Amino acid sequence: MTAQPTRTAIITGGAKRIGGAITRALAADGWHVLIHCNHSRAEAEALATELGNASVVAVDLANPAAADIIMATCAGLPPARLLVNSASRFVYDRIEDFSPAEFDIHMAVNLRAPALLSRAFAAALPDALDDPALVVNLLDAKLASLNPDYFTYTLSKIGFEGLTELTARSYAPRLRCVGIAPAVTLVSGPQTRENFEAVHGLNPLGRGVTVDDIVTALRFIIATPTFNVQTIVLDGGQRLLGLPRDVAHMVKDDAR
Secondary structure, eight states: OOOSSSSSETTTTSSHHHHHHHHHHHTTTTTTTEEEEESSSHHHHHHHHSSSSSSEEHHHHHHSHHHHHHHHTTSSSSSSEEEEOOOOOOOOTTTTTOOHHHHHHIIIIIIHHHHHHHHHHHTTTTTTOOSSSEEHHHHHHHGGGGOOSSSHHHHHHHHHHHHHHHHHHHHHEEEEEEEEEEEEOOTTTTHHHHHHHHHHTTSSOEEEEEEEEHHHHHHEEEEEETTSSSEEESSSSGGGGSSSSSSSSSOOTTTT
């Protein structure tokens, strides 16, 4: 008989892409997974049915009440001990043309939501734990070598990196908080498959970051209770190239 999970992992944006891979990995590792989604309700429900040890909560992270809704869904589940802030808004703009509306929605989804959710997650923890609970924030390798593309997205991730340290400082010893910052991993936004293939391995190692790399980093973090505050950057050393633009703009793409 398969043992029932004794702890819950919350994964925002956990229905597909990188979030979906994280959901599958954690379920395989014996966690009950709470899959957060917004527009991907059908995919989330199908994944939860497939995995068995999973639940779904659908809410727009731009809603200031989203954190409370997500944590309320944990009632009746095994205790929540892991939060993976994976969901992200990713829309192209520049400082020359960004709109206040797009700026606000990036900050709401990519920064305010994980801040509120981390706070609510920490508040639900007992005063004493044998091992600290864990928040893992999905950052971006471009923070190690900034460029001006995706202006409001990048600003939100700069704030998100700061939130990672502030969360760790605020809630120790009951909670540790770390980051994983991958370079381009999957085709994103308006990027074409041809463009992705051309730039995926644009780093000193000549090999692109994969979803499996992110999952491996997450498993290392979970298994290493003294790993705290720091961020694992998965970029094959791309920062050493000092790219002047986002990697997707380093080769010609007729779609842009």
